[in-house]
Amino acid sequence: MAKTSVYKFGGASVKDGSAVRNLAEILRNRLRKNMVIVVSAMGKTTNALESILAKKLSGEDFSLNCTILKEFHQDICQELFPAGHPVFAHLDNLFLQLNNDLEKKLSRDNYDEFYDRIVSYGEVISSRIVAEYLCYQELIILWQDAREVIHTDSDFRFAKIDWEKTRKSCQSSWKPLLANFPILTQGFIGSDPKGRTTTLGREGSDFTAAILATSLDAASVTIWKDVPGVLNADPKLFPNTRKFDELGYREAAEMTYFGASVIHPKTIKPLANAGIPLFVKSFLDPEAPGTKIHEHASVHHVPTIVLKKDQILVSFKVTDFTFIEEKHIHSVYEKLQSLKLRVNMLQLSAISISIVIDTQLFKLDQLISKLRDEFEIRYNEGLELLTILHQQEEEIPSLLEGYEVLLEQASRNTFQVVRRKN
Ligand SMILES: Nc1ncnc2c1ncn2[C@@H]1O[C@H](COP(=O)(O)OP(=O)(O)O)[C@@H](O)[C@H]1O
Numbered sequence: 001m002a003k004t005s006v007y008k009f010g011g012a013s014v015k016d017g018s019a020v021r022n023l024a025e026i027l028r029n030r031l032r033k034n035m036v037i038v039v040s041a042m043g044k045t046t047n048a049l050e051s052i053l054a055k056k057l058s059g060e061d062f063s064l065n066c067t068i069l070k071e072f073h074q075d076i077c078q079e080l081f082p083a084g085h086p087v088f089a090h091l092d093n094l095f096l097q098l099n100n101d102l103e104k105k106l107s108r109d110n111y112d113e114f115y116d117r118i119v120s121y122g123e124v125i126s127s128r129i130v131a132e133y134l135c136y137q138e139l140i141i142l143w144q145d146a147r148e149v150i151h152t153d154s155d156f157r158f159a160k161i162d163w164e165k166t167r168k169s170c171q172s173s174w175k176p177l178l179a180n181f182p183i184l185t186q187g188f189i190g191s192d193p194k195g196r197t198t199t200l201g202r203e204g205s206d207f208t209a210a211i212l213a214t215s216l217d218a219a220s221v222t223i224w225k226d227v228p229g230v231l232n233a234d235p236k237l238f239p240n241t242r243k244f245d246e247l248g249y250r251e252a253a254e255m256t257y258f259g260a261s262v263i264h265p266k267t268i269k270p271l272a273n274a275g276i277p278l279f280v281k282s283f284l285d286p287e288a289p290g291t292k293i294h295e296h297a298s299v300h301h302v303p304t305i306v307l308k309k310d311q312i313l314v315s316f317k318v319t320d321f322t323f324i325e326e327k328h329i330h331s332v333y334e335k336l337q338s339l340k341l342r343v344n345m346l347q348l349s350a351i352s353i354s355i356v357i358d359t360q361l362f363k364l365d366q367l368i369s370k371l372r373d374e375f376e377i378r379y380n381e382g383l384e385l386l387t388i389l390h391q392q393e394e395e396i397p398s399l400l401e402g403y404e405v406l407l408e409q410a411s412r413n414t415f416q417v418v419r420r421k422n
């Protein structure tokens, strides 16, 4: 039997009617049985659902947001389907369910579980529309709910995969189906042991593609993006970028670790372990080769820039005239871990620990309240973390022009700076 291949289409590739049409054209000559297509929510739907949740939490009226979101999807359907097509009833139904779920009680205590339930609608709605459109185009595909095979723990918003159970479900439920049909499913979502919806972390659909690929022993994964492949910087932020024709798993993982948002950071590891190549290709130029990420890529030393926005620099200063010791670091890391906060950069001085973290709702307040008895805490918000791999000294000043530097760190291969616009 031919090996499975996995395609992933993110939000940008299904952001409007013509994007969905383009997706169908990409699949027209490529779709075959044994293929899994993973789709994300359409455009910025997840952000829109997050805004609805924020309004609900603060007791504001969010009905207009829901109407706008429904109209956004309805407009896409009107562009793709004739009046009276069953997709319109599906859409009505899903928005009815979403509104019912939004009626339920939300507090800071059940926020994460509630969040997962609500934001999952983005992927469910998108996958319904895309599946209906493909079938309407006679590209026959089976719609499957990812929550039936992607098993996780109950760590809502950052759920961890139960790899064994996921593999079993993929092999027993989906493998037989794939022998006859391609499957279309959702990225980003899974279910916990009680069957409750979980999510894998923002932008987690790339990771879903990797989970399904390893669980189905796939031959390859292709993620379709609005860029020609993996470049040496985000082309939306930096001019004169260069595309990598190939990258080693390790290099790609390093780029994503520092924040290159083109691939979700958890995607590479399972693929590397299983030796499954990852192709990053452009949905705007599907015939172009893109970037191949695999084991035997030749090593390069091209300077590579990664920019992470919305960063907070927090400094913890000891107040009792002692110096920083292991116990201080341990204490800070323990609290960070309990809040599921990842450190993007760390710097130690004799009397302080400085960390850089992502901006996340409520988290800074919680961190400060947990540590304010031990340390004098200062923080700066609205910062950017700039990482340059294989830096060339002469190019650094131009990247810092017009910025104030708050923290800087360099090793032989990596230069990092926390900066703020002047
Ligand atoms: N090194 C990089 N190479 C290519 N694209 C990058 C890089 N770093 C960041 N990006 C950004 O990643 C975007 C594609 O990823 P993303 O928006 O998450 O896709 P999707 O949500 O459609 O899956 C590009 O539009 C680009 O702005």
Ligand SMILES: N[C@@H](CC(=O)OP(=O)(O)O)C(=O)O
Pocket (backbone or CB within 6 Å): 009, 010, 011, 012, 040, 041, 046, 047, 122, 187, 188, 201, 202, 203, 204, 205, 206
């Ligand atoms: N829709 C989710 C999951 C995702 O991965 O989306 P995208 O493939 O558009 O990055 C998010 O926005 O976080």
